[in-house]
Amino acid sequence: DAMVIQNPRYQVTQFGKPVTLSCSQTLNHNVMYWYQQKSSQAPKLLFHYYDKDFNNEADTPDNFQSRRPNTSFCFLDIRSPGLGDAAMYLCATSRGFKQETQYFGPGTRLLVL
């Protein structure tokens, strides 16, 4: 049974048109993460939530926002996608910090036309 679910798996959007990616989890984990992975590159952490506490990485562009309305769901909003935002977006969860395994979803591949 899927534990971290991402929808949609593929998303096509137009340059400048807002887009929202969705992540849900059945693990009841406290922490949810969003990573961006461009082709043949390492995943890069954008931000994470510990419960309702939001933590943004220093180099995450303002164009990227996130919402976590409840424990199970977390959304990634890209306000004005540019061509350089085309990537795989990975959601992950963990029970806590430090010594906990992170569990990843299957990812959403975003294409910007």
Place this chain on the structure above:
Amino acid sequence: KQEVTQIPAALSVPEGENLVLNCSFTDSAIYNLQWFRQDPGKGLTSLLLIQSSQREQTSGRLNASLDKSSGRSTLYIAASQPGDSATYLCAVSTSGSRLTFGEGTQLTVNP
């Protein structure tokens, strides 16, 4: 700033061969190190997690070692199979929850 390097970037081996993937990191103050597998166009699957106080972890044909003082980890795959073909990513956990990833080793196991 933590940096993670994986060598080699790509590896092609015949089926049945034992192989070693390498990972090095610059800051030894880590909480743990994880090895992940990523199939093309897919998400990450956690293979092994080694806490900073541990030396190695084993799961089936996989064995991962950690030498925190020298900033190195290895992933040993025994008796490789074509189904092992994937990209293998190493990641270290440092401050808080942050995982820093290497760029991965793309493994091809030929029948």
